[in-house]
Amino acid sequence: MEVNSKQKKVIVAGMALIVVMALYPPWTYTFKYQSVYSENPAGYESIVSPPSSESGRMSEGVKVDLTRLLLQFLAVSLLAGIGFILAGEPKNKLVSDSNLK
Numbered sequence: 001m002e003v004n005s006k007q008k009k010v011i012v013a014g015m016a017l018i019v020v021m022a023l024y025p026p027w028t029y030t031f032k033y034q035s036v037y038s039e040n041p042a043g044y045e046s047i048v049s050p051p052s053s054e055s056g057r058m059s060e061g062v063k064v065d066l067t068r069l070l071l072q073f074l075a076v077s078l079l080a081g082i083g084f085i086l087a088g089e090p091k092n093k094l095v096s097d098s099n100l101k
Contacts, residue, residue, distance in 0.1 A: 028040065
C-alpha cells in the first residue's frame with residue numbers, strides 16, 4: 001500500500017495536533033479536605049507552567065485532566081484515520097471510462 005501526499009499531510013497534521021495538545025493539556029483544580037474531594041476545570045495551560053491553585057492552600061492543587069486529554073487524543077486519532085482513508089485514491093473503479101462508450 002502506497003501512501004500518497006494527501007495522506008501524508010493528514011498524518012502530519014494529526015501528529016502535530018497531538019503534540020500541541022500534549023504541550024498545552026487541560027488542567028483541573030483539585031480540593032481535598034478530610035472526606036471532601038472535588039475537581040473543577042482550570043483551562044488549558046502550558047505543561048511547563050501549569051496554572052497555580054486558586055488560593056494556594058495545602059488542601060488545593062492542580063493536575064492534568066488525563067481523561068479529557070486521552071479523549072482528545074482518541075478523537076484526533078479517529079479523525080486522522082478517517083481523513084487518511086478518505087484521502088486515499090481508489091484502487092479499482094467499478095465502471096471504467098472505456099466501458100461507457
